[in-house]
Amino acid sequence: MYYLDKYNGVKNLFKKNIISIDIGKYTTKIVIGKGKNKEIIIDHVFMIDTPPESYEDGYIKNLEAFKTIIYNILSKNKIKEKEVICTVQSREAITRELVLPYVKSDELSSMIDLEIEQYLPIRLEEYVVEYKILEEFTENNMNNIRVLVAALPKDMVEIYLELIKSLKLKPLALDMNANAIAKVFEGELTINNENYSLDKTVTLIDLGYEYINITIIDKGVIRFNRLIHQGGKDVDINIANTYNLSLEDAQQRKIEYANLEELNGLSSTSMLNEIVQSSVDIWIEEIQKIFRYYNSRHRGNKIDEIYLYGGSSNIKNLSKYMTDNLNIPTFKINEIDNIKLGKNSGEINLEKCLNAIGALIRR
Incomplete structure (x- = not known):
């Protein structure tokens, strides 16, 4: 875009x-x-x-x-x-995948504008709209085109x-x-150091400070994107309130000491781990809702792997915890x-x- x-x-x-x-x-x-x-x-x-x-x-x-x-x-x-x-x-960014009858490129923009005005709750003159062609395909003897449309204020x-x-x-x-x-x-x-397969459907999860950005890639093509209004900030606030710390100190304690493989123990970090776990469980619940919606859209939709990045991906053993709770292999991107x-x-x-x-x- x-x-x-x-x-x-x-x-x-x-x-x-x-x-x-x-x-x-x-x-x-x-x-x-x-x-x-x-x-x-x-x-x-x-x-x-x-x-x-x-x-x-x-x-x-x-x-x-x-x-x-x-x-x-x-x-x-x-x-x-x-x-x-x-x-x-931004939450104000709008992305949609549209399937349209095949038309020449000089007619496509006008068709997309008509679709947006009809189906999206925005005033077209207040947004900048662009699109990306994902694929051309034939279905029921009709030539179609699949486009990803994005609009920003x-x-x-x-x-x-x-x-x-x-x-x-x-x-x-x-x-x-x-x-x-x-x-x-x-x-x-x-x-x-492992080969990434274009045959798989993968989810890229950006664990940011304010938002979690979920992007689903199917065979190398972006298919779906949603923002969750959760992020590292929520964990930091809970830690800061519990230990009477600044947000900066809470973030440092989260990354240095939290470990999602050391839950329900008697160590000095047990309370910290439980605080982090409670927030991560909320993330997982929201991610599962998105996955259920995506899988329901088309028969055969299924997530094969998850890749984590963003600041909160550094929480120790987060990828293993998510693998166990989502039942999908999950990896933090290191290289x-x-x-x-x-x-x-x-x-x-x-x-x-x-x-x-x-x-x-x-x-």
């Missing part, structure tokens, strides 16, 4: 370094990289605290604060690249455009997190073979930067 500058004549991986920015409620990720021989080469990764009360549900609330922190990090590190992609996640898109231009940078695209991460899984690759580190990149928290990295792939 491309918003700021549709397609821009660019396809596949960029062959020169591009700045990719993923703004989150808690952390803003800036990745600078390019494509080379089907690989993504990451030259720089910067993770900076998002200014307090400056970002909410996809909206930049304090443009000057973001302009300052991004300018400072790029200037301090002598970053010369000028072209920028941003990726965004215009005022949200415009503030990203204003931010980039205020930095005297060139906007290339505004991508959606679900689309960005899905592109990483569109081809053959190795995850955690992807076609994502390579350049000489200047340093250490990289892959699980926190995947949305920004995926946005570097232009399909």
Whole structure:
């Protein structure tokens, strides 16, 4: 999905370094990289605290604060690249899969607009709408086309455009997190030293600070995306209230000491583990609802594997706990073979930067 500058004549991986920015409620990720021989080469990764009360549900609330922190990090590190992609996640983003009669490409946009006006509860003039062709197929002797449609509020898109231009940078695209991460899984690759099979239906779960983003990929094609209004923040609040800690200290205690394999014990962390477990159980319940809905849509729909990323994927033994409770093999993403580190990149928290990295792939 491309918003700021549709397609821009660019396809596949960029062959020169591009700045990719993923703004989150808690952390803003800036990745600078390019494509080379089907690989993504990451030259720089910067993770900076998002200014307090400056970002909410996809909206930049304090443009000057973001302009300052991004300018400072790029200037301090002598970053010369000028072209920028941003990726965004919001409850106000609307994604739908539509099946339409096959038409020529110059007629497709008009048909999609008619479908949106008829079936979606939005005023079309207030949204930027883009689409991605998923497949063409024949059914009952009719030629059809399946498209993924995404719509973002215009005022949200415009503030990203204003931010980039205020930095005297060139906007290339505004991508959606679900689309960005899905592109990483569109081809053959190795995850955690194991081959990823395009024959499987996998769910990518971004365990973010405010939201859990669920994206279902079937045979390399994005089929479904939903946001759950739960996340690491809920765990942190419960820990902070129990132990009288700040949210920052609660988050640190969660990652350092919580372990979902040490439940119902007598250790000093037993209460902490139970607090984390109670939140994770709520996540699992919401995920199961989404899976039931997805499986009910078409006969034969079934989730084969789950991959976790995002900050809360670092909770110890979370993947095993989810495997046991969802009865679906679940893995935390630690390594992807076609994502390579350049000489200047340093250490990289892959699980926190995947949305920004995926946005570097232009399909």
